[in-house]
Amino acid sequence: MERVENISVGGWCVPEKRGRSLVSAKAFAVMIVAATLFSAAVASWLPLQISIVTVFLFAGPHNWFEARYFLMRLPARFGRSRNFFMVAFAGIGLLTLAYVSLPALYYANVWSGANWPNAIATWNTLMVFWISGLVLMRGQQKANHDWFWVLPVAFALCSLNWLSPELFSLGIVYVHPLVALWFLDRHLRRTKPEWLRTYRRCLMCLPLLLGLMLWQLSRTTPLVDDNGLFWRITQHAGAELLPRVSSHMLVSTHVFLELLHYGVWIFALPLIGATGAIWSVKSIPVANHSRGFPKLIGAFLICGLLGVALLWFGFSANYTLTRDIYFTIAMAHVLAEAPFLLRMI
Amino acid sequence: MKRTLIATAAILALLASALYAFGDIARPKPTPKSLLYSGLTITTDPKAYEARLVISESTLKNLQEAGARNGGGAALTQQIMHSSNRTIMAGLFMFLAISFAGIWFARSNQRRNTKAIAAVLLVAVIFGIGTIMVRANAGPPGYIRWQNLPQALKDGKETSGGVSIEVVPGDDNMKLIIPMRKSSKPGEE
Secondary structure (H helix, E strand, O other): OOOHHHOOOOHHHOHHHHHOOOOOHHHHHHHHHHHHHHHHHHHHHOHHHHHHHHHHHHHHHHHHHHHHHHHHHOOOOOHHHHHHHHHHHHHHHHHHHHHHHHHHHHHOOOOOHHHHHHHHHHHHHHHHHHHHHHHHHHHHHOOOOOOOOHHHHHHHHHHHHHHOHHHHHHHHHHHHHHHHHHHHHHHHHHHOHHHHHHHHHHHHHHHHHHHHHHHHHOOOOOOOOOOHHHHHHHHHOOOOOOOOOOHHHHHHHHHHHHHHHHHHHHHHHHHOOOOOOOOOOOOOHHHHOOOOOHHHHHHHHHHHHHHHHHHHHHHHHOHHHHHHHHHHHOHHHHHHHHHHHHHOO | OHHHHHHHHHHHHHHHHHHHOOOOOOOOOOOOEEEEEEEEEEOOOOOOOOOOOOOOHHHHHHHHHHHHHHHHOOOHHHHHHOOHHHHHHHHHHHHHHHHHHHHHHHHOOOHHHHHHHHHHHHHHHHHHHHHHHHHOOOOOOHHHHHOOHHHHHHHOOOEEEEEEEEEOOOOOOOOOOOOOOOOOOOOOO
C-alpha cells in the first residue's frame, strides 16, 4: 500500500516536469552569480534607497509567489499528515495573531515598555517550541531517523532567547531570507539533482561575499536616519541593538539578504518551473483533485493579486505606515515556511 | 505515564515559582557608564600656554550619538544583569538543553551520531577556548601602551593608546586617568 503522505504532494515527483525549466544549468548559475553580485553592489552603495524600492516592488509579489508555491506543496488529502498540518496551521494562525497583537496591546497601554522584552521572549519561545514540535512530528513520519536532538537544540535556543530577546528576534530577521535558499536547494534536489552541485558551488560564494561586504562596510560612517522612514529602516536592521556596528553595514547586509530572498521566490523558482504556469490552478493538488476546490483556490489567488495591488497602493499613499503594517503581518509567511520546508526534508 | 506527567508538572510548577525569587536584594552602587571607546594620543607642546583636549569632529559626533543612545537603552550586559527573571529563564532552558542533550547522547549508539556529538563537543571546546581568550584579554592589556609615557613626555615624543570615555555624575573638571603600573626596580622592595 502506498503511503498516503506521498500521494498528490505536488508536481515534483512527476518525471516529465523535470524538463520544464526555461534555462540550462550553466545559464542558471551565471544568472545566480550575476544577480548576487549586483544585489551586493547596489545594497552596499545605496542601502536605504534600495531598501525602499525593493520592499515597494517585491514585498507583495514575493508573498503571492510563496503562497502559490505552498499551495502546490499542499497535499490534496492530508492522510497520515493530518496532525502535522493541524499543528502547523494552528501555530501559524495563533503565533501570527499573538505577534500582531503585541504592538496593538502596547499602543493601547495594556502593558508598559519595560515588559516588552519579556513579551518578545515569550513569543520567541513559543515559536521555537512550535517548530520543534513540527520537527519531531516530521521525524516520526520518516523511518530510521532519530530527531530527538532537536530538543536540546530548541532549549539552547530558548536559553539564548531569554538572555537577549531583541537580539534573538534580530537573528530571525537576518536568518529568514536565507531560508529561501534552502527551499531552492531542496527543490533542485528533487527535480534537478544534476543542477545541485552547481547551485551549491554558487552558494559557497555567499559567505565570502558577505564577509567581503562586512569587511568593507564595517568602517563606514553611520547612515543619516534623520527622518521617520530612514530611522525605521535602520532600526529594523538592528542599529539600536548594535550601536557599535555601522548602521550602513547592517542595512546593506539586510537589504542584500532580502534581495536574495525576493530573487529566489519571484525569479529563481519560477524560472526552473517550480511554480508551474502561474495563471493555471491545475498544478495545485488541492484544486486539481477530483474532490478538490478549484474555484476556491482560484479565488484565493485572485484575492492575493488584489492584495498585492492594495499593498502597492498603500506604499504609494503612505510608505512608512504601510511598511510597518506589512512587516508585522508578514510574520505569517515567515512562520508558514517552517512546515513546508520540513515537508521537503 | 500519568505519574511522569504529574511529576513533570510538579517540577515545572516549582521552577516557575523560582521566577519570583529575587536573590540580589542589595541594590548595586551606580557605576560610571562607559559611553565610547576611542583612541588617545598624549604629546607635549613647548609653545602652548594651556592644556588642550583635542577631539575630532567625528569622535565628537560619535560621543554625542553614544550619549543619546545611552539615555534610551542600557548595554546588553547591563540588560542581562538587571533582569533576574530573564536570567532565571535562560538558566532553566540551558539546564533543560544540557539534560536533554545528555539523554540524546545516552540514546544514540550509532557511530554516525557519535561522530556528530564529537564534532559538536569540538566546536563547543573551540568556542569555550575562544571565549576564555577574549574574556581573559588574550591581547596585551591597555596599560602596556602607557608604560613609556613619562619617558616619552621627557623626550617630547608622542604616546598613543586606547581610552574609554566615561560619564560620571557631578560637575567636576574633566579628568584624564592614565593606567600606570609601578615598575619595581632592583633594591626598591
